[in-house]
Amino acid sequence: MKKVPLFINGEFVQSKSDRWIDVTNPATQEVIAQVPCATQDEMDAAVASAKKAFLTWKEVPVSERARVMMRYQALLKEHHDEIAEILASETGKTFDDAKGDVWRGIEVVEHAANIPSLLMGETVENVARGIDSYSYTQPLGVCAGITPFNFPAMIPLWMFPLAIACGNTFILKPSEQDPLTPTRLVELFEQAGAPKGVLQVLHGGKDQVDFILDEPAIRAISFVGSVAVGQYIYRRGTENMKRVQAFAGAKNHCVIMPDANKSQVISNIVGASVGAAGQRCMAISVAVFVGAAKEWIPEIAVELAKVKPGGWNDKDAAYGPLISPQAKQRVENFITQGQNEGAELLVDGRNCQVEGFPNGNWVGPTMFSKVTTDMEIYKNEIFGPVLCATEVDTLDDALKLVNANPYGNGTSIFTASGAAARKYQHEVEVGQVGINIPIPVPLPFFSFTGWKGSFFGDLHAYGKQAVRFYSETKTITARWFESDIADANGPNMTIHLK
Ligand code: NAD
Numbered sequence: 237m238k239k240v241p242l243f244i245n246g247e248f249v250q251s252k253s254d255r256w257i258d259v260t261n262p263a264t265q266e267v268i269a270q271v272p273c274a275t276q277d278e279m280d281a282a283v284a285s286a287k288k289a290f291l292t293w294k295e296v297p298v299s300e301r302a303r304v305m306m307r308y309q310a311l312l313k314e315h316h317d318e319i320a321e322i323l324a325s326e327t328g329k330t331f332d333d334a335k336g337d338v339w340r341g342i343e344v345v346e347h348a349a350n351i352p353s354l355l356m357g358e359t360v361e362n363v364a365r366g367i368d369s370y371s372y373t374q375p376l377g378v379c380a381g382i383t384p385f386n387f388p389a390m391i392p393l394w395m396f397p398l399a400i401a402c403g404n405t406f407i408l409k410p411s412e413q414d415p416l417t418p419t420r421l422v423e424l425f426e427q428a429g430a431p432k433g434v435l436q437v438l439h440g441g442k443d444q445v446d447f448i449l450d451e452p453a454i455r456a457i458s459f460v461g462s463v464a465v466g467q468y469i470y471r472r473g474t475e476n477m478k479r480v481q482a483f484a485g486a487k488n489h490c491v492i493m494p495d496a497n498k499s500q501v502i503s504n505i506v507g508a509s510v511g512a513a514g515q516r517c518m519a520i521s522v523a524v525f526v527g528a529a530k531e532w533i534p535e536i537a538v539e540l541a542k543v544k545p546g547g548w549n550d551k552d553a554a555y556g557p558l559i560s561p562q563a564k565q566r567v568e569n570f571i572t573q574g575q576n577e578g579a580e581l582l583v584d585g586r587n588c589q590v591e592g593f594p595n596g597n598w599v600g601p602t603m604f605s606k607v608t609t610d611m612e613i614y615k616n617e618i619f620g621p622v623l624c625a626t627e628v629d630t631l632d633d634a635l636k637l638v639n640a641n642p643y644g645n646g647t648s649i650f651t652a653s654g655a656a657a658r659k660y661q662h663e664v665e666v667g668q669v670g671i672n673i674p675i676p677v678p679l680p681f682f683s684f685t686g687w688k689g690s691f692f693g694d695l696h697a698y699g700k701q702a703v704r705f706y707s708e709t710k711t712i713t714a715r716w717f718e719s720d721i722a723d724a725n726g727p728n729m730t731i732h733l734k
Pocket of ligand 1: 384387445485
């Protein structure tokens with residue numbers, strides 16, 4: 237059985253833990269590896285190594301730190317397919333989807349390679365007579381990241397490349413459900429020439445996360461995962477005086493105006509709601525039909541029902557299995573609950589079978605109409621291939637509905653009217669808005685800006701905000717006295733004139 241190693245002080249080490257968690261292939265239930273829950277000694281060793289490495293890494297010139305990222309980007313591209321295959325084996329994602337997961341991470345590494353310009357401070361001459369002020373961006377120290385199962389390449393790559401490019405050292409605690417992808421990412425990072433101790437990987441679950449939350453040497457924590465865990469991490473981390481950013485769950489609405497391009501609406505809604513088995517924090521889970529747009533609901537249901545899940549290398553498969561039998565059961569329970577609550581089940585994805593994979597965690601595409609905001613299927617993040625359709629009379633009603641929802645990760649509007657789009661983008665209380673684009677994930681030179689119950693913290697992931705999150709600003713106010721300038725006979729001037 238493959239045992240997933242820890243990565244401490246530049247070495248892959250076998251954990252001495254007596255607690256190991258099975259990593260399974262969600263399409264087959266085959267146990268493909270075991271991941272350890274790191275011991276106290278191992279966690280202490282990772283922190284000691286990160287603290288020591290920080291003392292030298294922060295002094296490495298910024299252009300050299302950028303070059304590590306350039307080499308890393310090239311290695312990730314070279315091994316893109318191979319990483320995607322590992323990713324598919326432990327998540328069940330289709331090969332194309334797995335490649336997309338890796339690619340979105342590569343883009344963040346490209347952004348991290350721009351670190352010299354991202355770190356530039358500000359200057360003002362003559363803030364008072366003969367006095368100048370200027371600022372530098374300096375690293376914080378040891379930072380840490382705790383990541384979810386659904387993007388095992390992209391989300392670790394949201395975190396450690398930028399933190400390390402800023403001059404910090406980093407401890408990564410990946411999801412215990414798919415640790416093989418992050419392990420491969422770390423092997424390649426080492427090959428890119430990152431010095432020993434700059435990056436550490438600790439595996440495990442709650443106990444290892446609690447260690448990170450309480451360890452005084454760790455200055456900043458980036459978390460991505462569910463709402464309940466995000467709230468816990470934000471509270472405990474900030475109580476321990478750490479800087480914390482916690483990206484959490486979502487319920488993303490797509491508003492469909494009657495003047496929208498119908499064929500675009502249908503194909504985009506289908507892909508954005510059930511793609512990746514709905515296991516995306518930016519998936520569209522609620523479609524809000526305004527006025528006559530509701531007439532398209534039956535056609536969308538027909539198209540959605542045609543979507544087929546399947547194995548990672550099945551070219552006809554639109555998406556893979558859910559991550560675990562528990563996740564599948566949870567989604568199926570929600571479908572049953574939706575029926576009991578009175579929503580109309582137009583497409584039922586329960587009891588889904590995929591030929592050749594009798595044990596996979598399959599849930600077929602599912603669609604409800606007549607969903608109301610008091611229903612549990614509306615209130616909860618289902619995190620499965622389930623689309624809830626609801627109907628309103630006007631754009632104002634749609635805005636009221638979306639803004640009353642506690643989450644604020646992503647939303648989109650489909651319309652041919654610039655005025656409707658402008659009103660929606662301006663008035664909606666959601667951090668990432670798509671106009672005729674269903675999943676508006678910003679590229680890494682912007683930041684990933686979830687709002688409300690989808691994000692706890694101040695500074696967001698990647699873009700310029702992440703650089704601020706992983707650094708301190710030092711502002712210098714300087715005065716030099718003209719009376720101290722040596723004249724032609726003075727010692728300083730003499731040296732310069734030689
Ligand atoms: P999760 O919260 O179960 O796990 C995330 C991490 O927290 C893992 O590393 C896990 O080991 C750890 N963890 C789990 N339970 C813990 C506990 N009780 N105490 C301390 N640590 C704990 O999330 P998941 O199921 O892996 O991921 C799916 C969730 O992530 C969804 O809610 C999704 O919306 C969210 N997500 C959000 C974003 C975003 O940017 N907002 C992006 C991706 C995923």
